[in-house]
Amino acid sequence: MTLAxxxxxxxxxxASATVTSSARVPTLRGFVSFRLxxxxxxxxxxxxxxxxxxxxxxxxxxxxxxxxxxxDAKETSNKTPSELNHSRTFLDARTEQDLISGIRKxxxxxxxxxxVASGMEELYWNYKNxxxxxxxxxxxxxxxxxxxxxxxxxxxxxxxxxxFNPYHKAIREPFDYxxxxxxxIRPLIDFKNSYVxxxxxxxxxxxxxxxxxxxxxxxxxxxxxxxxxxxxLLEAQCPYIGENIKCVAGDRVITDPLCKPFSMxxxxxxxxxxxxxxxxxxxxxxKRKANTRSLKEMATxxxxxxxxxxxxxxxxxxxxxxxxxxxxxxxxxxxxxxNMRRLVEHSGAPGHIYPMSLLCYDIMPPPPKxxxxxxxxRLVGFHGTGLSVAPEISFSDVTENCNSPNEAKxxxxxxxxxxVNEQYKTLNSAIKQRRGIEASTSMVSLSQPWNESPSV
Numbered sequence: 001m002t003l004a005x006x007x008x009x010x011x012x013x014x015a016s017a018t019v020t021s022s023a024r025v026p027t028l029r030g031f032v033s034f035r036l037x038x039x040x041x042x043x044x045x046x047x048x049x050x051x052x053x054x055x056x057x058x059x060x061x062x063x064x065x066x067x068x069x070x071x072d073a074k075e076t077s078n079k080t081p082s083e084l085n086h087s088r089t090f091l092d093a094r095t096e097q098d099l100i101s102g103i104r105k106x107x108x109x110x111x112x113x114x115x116v117a118s119g120m121e122e123l124y125w126n127y128k129n130x131x132x133x134x135x136x137x138x139x140x141x142x143x144x145x146x147x148x149x150x151x152x153x154x155x156x157x158x159x160x161x162x163x164f165n166p167y168h169k170a171i172r173e174p175f176d177y178x179x180x181x182x183x184x185i186r187p188l189i190d191f192k193n194s195y196v197x198x199x200x201x202x203x204x205x206x207x208x209x210x211x212x213x214x215x216x217x218x219x220x221x222x223x224x225x226x227x228x229x230x231x232x233l234l235e236a237q238c239p240y241i242g243e244n245i246k247c248v249a250g251d252r253v254i255t256d257p258l259c260k261p262f263s264m265x266x267x268x269x270x271x272x273x274x275x276x277x278x279x280x281x282x283x284x285x286x287k288r289k290a291n292t293r294s295l296k297e298m299a300t301x302x303x304x305x306x307x308x309x310x311x312x313x314x315x316x317x318x319x320x321x322x323x324x325x326x327x328x329x330x331x332x333x334x335x336x337x338x339n340m341r342r343l344v345e346h347s348g349a350p351g352h353i354y355p356m357s358l359l360c361y362d363i364m365p366p367p368p369k370x371x372x373x374x375x376x377x378r379l380v381g382f383h384g385t386g387l388s389v390a391p392e393i394s395f396s397d398v399t400e401n402c403n404s405p406n407e408a409k410x411x412x413x414x415x416x417x418x419x420v421n422e423q424y425k426t427l428n429s430a431i432k433q434r435r436g437i438e439a440s441t442s443m444v445s446l447s448q449p450w451n452e453s454p455s456v
Contacts, residue, residue, distance in 0.1 A: 083156070083174070083175075085159075086152075086155075086156050086159060086160075087106070087111070087155060087159070088152075089102040089105060089106055089152075089155065090102050090148045090149075090151040090152040090155060091148060091149075091152050093144070093148045093151075095144070096128075096143075096144060099124060099144070099147060099148060099151060100121060100124065102151070103117050103120050103121050103124075103151070104117070106155060111155065111158060111159060112155065112158060113158070116154070116158060116257050116258070119257075119258055119377075119378070120151060120154060120258065122377065122378070123147075123150075123258065123378050123380070124147050124151075126378065126379055126380040127143060127146070127147060127380050128140075128143045128147075129380070130187075130188055130380040130381050130382045131143050131146075131187045131188070131382065133381075133382045134187060134188075134190070134382045136187065139187070142187050146183060146184050146187070149180060149183075149184075150184060150261065153175075153177075153180070153261035153264075154257055154258060154260075154261055156261075157257055157260045157261055158257055162260060162264060164254040164263070164268065164270050165270070166269065166270055166290070166293045166294040166297045167246075167268070167269055167270075167294070167297040167298075167301070168254075168263075168264075168266075168267065168268040168269075168270060169267055170243075170264070170265050170266050170267050171264050171265065176265075177261065177262075177264040177265030178243070178265040178266070179265075180261070180262075180265055181227075181228050181262050181265040181266070182228060182231060182232060182235075184228075184262070185225055185228040185229070185232060185363075186232060187382070188225070188363050188380065188381065188382050188383075189229065189232060189233075189363070189382075189383075189384075189385050190382055190383055190384045190385075191448070191450055192384070193383075193384030193431055193434070193436075194233060194384045194385045194386060194431070194448065195384075195386050195387075195388075195427065195430045195431065195436070195437070195439075195446040195447065195448060196233050196234065196386075196387050196388065196446070196447055196448070196449055197357070197386070197387065197388025197389065197423055197426060197427065197440075197444040197445065197446050198388055198389050198390065198444060198445055199234075199237055199238070199445075199447050199449055200445075201354070201389045201390070201391060202234060202237070202238045202241060202389055203237065203238060205241075205308075205352070205354060205389070206238050206240055206241055208350075208352060209240075209244075209306050209307075209308055210306070212305040212306050212349060212350070213305065213306070213349065213350040213351065213352060214302050214305060214306070214307045214308075214309075214344055214347055214349050214350070214351040214352070215307070215308045215309070215351075215352050215353075215354065216309050216310075216311065216340055216344055216351070216352070216353045216354070217245075217308070217309070217310045217311070217354055217355075217356040217389070218311060218312075218313060218332070218337060218340070218353055218354070218355050218356065218416045218420070219310060219311070219312050219355070219356040219357060219358055219420060220312055220314060220318055220329035220330060220357060220358055220420055220424065221312035221314060221316065221317050221318065221330075221358070222317055222318050222327075222358050222359065222360050222361040222366075223317060223360055223361055223363055223364040223365065223366065224253060224259065224262070224364050224366075224378075225360060225363045225364045226358055226360065227245065227247050227266050227310070228262075229358065229360045229363070229385050229387065230242060230245065230310070230358070230387055231243070231245075233385065233386075233387045233449075233450075234387070234449070235450070236449040236450045236452070237449040237452075241308065244267070244308055245267065245308045245309075245310050246267040246268070246269055246301070246307065246308060246309045246310070247266055247267065247268055247269070247309075247310050248268075248269045248271060248298075248309065248310065248311040248312075249263065249266070249268040249269065249270050249271070250271065250272070250316075251270065251271070251272050251287075254268070254270055258378065269294055269297060269298050269301075269309070270290075270294055271290070271291045271294045271295075272287040272288075272290060272291055295339075295343075298343060299343055299346075299347070302343055302344060302347035302349065302351070303347050303348055303349065304349075305347070305348075305349035305350075306349075309340075310356075311336070311340055313332040313333050313336035313337045313340070313413070314329070314330035314331060314332055314333065315330075315333060315336070316330065316366075317330075317361075317366040318330045318361065318366075319366065327359075327361055327428075328421065328424065329357065329417065329420050329421050329424050331417065332413045332414075332416065332417045333413075334409045334410050334412075334413035334414075335409070337409070337412060337413040337416060338409045338412070338413070340353070341353060341395055341412065345395075352392045353392060353393060353395075353416070354389050354390065354391070354392050354393070355389070355390045355393060355416045355417075355419035355420045355423070356387070356388065356389045356390075356420065356423075357386075357387070357388045357389075357390075357419075357420045357421075357423035357424045357427060358385075358386070358387055358424075359385060359386040359387075359424060359427040359428060359431060359432075360383075360385040360386070362381045362383035363380070363381055363382075363383055363385065364378065364379065364380060364381075365379050365381070383431075384431040385431070386427030386428075386430065386431050387427075388423040388424075388426065388427055388444055388446075389423075390419045390422075390423055390443065390444070393412075393415055393416055393419065395408075395412050398411055398412050398415045399411050399412055422443065422444075423443075423444055426439055426440070426441055426443075426444040426446070427439075427444075430446055
């Protein structure tokens with residue numbers, strides 16, 4: 001698919017850089033002002049899509065409004081100034097045929113490279129099949145509306161490439177990319193067969209953030225849709241988390257034309273993954289220096305307090321066991337975990353590390369193996385998803401009997417991984433084995449917050 005959030009694929013590159021105490025600046029104590037600027041979106045009901053369709057219309061209108069505001073005010077904002085001369089090929093599409101012929105038209109005009117054009121067309125059919133398989137009413141209209149917007153943003157990105165800073169803030173205006181991402185992913189989640197584990201802990205960590213504490217979520221990573229899945233599953237009860245989480249993101253999701261529009265809707269700390277660090281030997285030094293800059297950005301954020309950072313210290317997305325076909329969280333890199341821990345401890349603000357588990361690979365499964373080339377095939381599915389968090393794990397408690405720093409580093413990484421793996425098993429039992437809420441254990445209490453919220 002085209003989701004732009006391989007938010008942890010590059011995470012492990014953190015291990016390639018070091019922030020020394022001499023680089024630290026004075027600690028900034030205090031609280032951050034929390035104001036939610038985006039309207040809360042109702043979750044798609046199981047029966048119909050009337051509200052969802054109204055949101056899609058609003059999205060399309062926001063693109064037109066963005067173009068109009070630029071024309072009227074003649075602004076030169078560095079966010080999306082290219083709206084001025086942007087083609088309306090996909091915004092004007094009224095039928096499926098308009099979309100497909102629009103791809104071919106832009107390719108023939110030389111605007112879309114052949115590989116991007118073919119990727120867009122393949123994505124359309126995959127997304128359509130996934131949404132139609134949900135059985136939702138007016139699914140064909142959902143597909144047309146979502147894909148016309150997605151193609152429009154992809155075309156804009158090819159016409160006027162957007163460059164990500166080491167720390168990228170989600171673009172919310174004049175076009176709301178955060179809203180766009182959620183509108184696109186929402187129809188792919190089977191909420192009837194989706195679950196959140198220990199939602200009360202998510203509420204607990206949100207309270208800590210508001211008190212000025214830093215929170216780091218150490219997790220596995222399954223698909224480019226992970227950040228959106230986190231946001232959508234917590235939307236009914238903890239919307240602040242979805243809007244403010246900062247994802248450590250690999251370079252591939254900020255360079256792939258089919259991914260970039262979705263990445264623009266997330267808060268990202270951009271790094272190069274260890275899995276791709278040596279793809280081009282001539283670029284290794286540049287990548288390491290870029291990772292150092294990103295680490296310094298992260299350290300600066302943490303010093304201010306009230307930060308929520310998500311990192312997957314495996315270096316990439318989970319893959320199935322080649323022999324059994326079973327999925328499981330990829331092992332963590334202890335050095336990445338330790339670097340993150342030290343950044344938190346040296347920030348000057350109270351810090352906490354929580355193990356979190358995700359199960360959502362069926363929505364956008366990654367290639368069977370890590371690929372060097374940008375532009376992977378994007379498969380799409382309609383499936384149940386799961387998210388769980390466990391209580392904070394203290395470094396001192398885990399490592400009190402360790403005899404060396406390396407032993408302590410390994411022990412702490414294993415303790416986090418063990419928790420993520422156990423939570424994953426519970427989610428798998430609930431979703432894949434269809435046990436539902438009954439799959440809850442003494443450590444993981446499953447629920448469906450969207451069914452408990454009075455707004456749904």
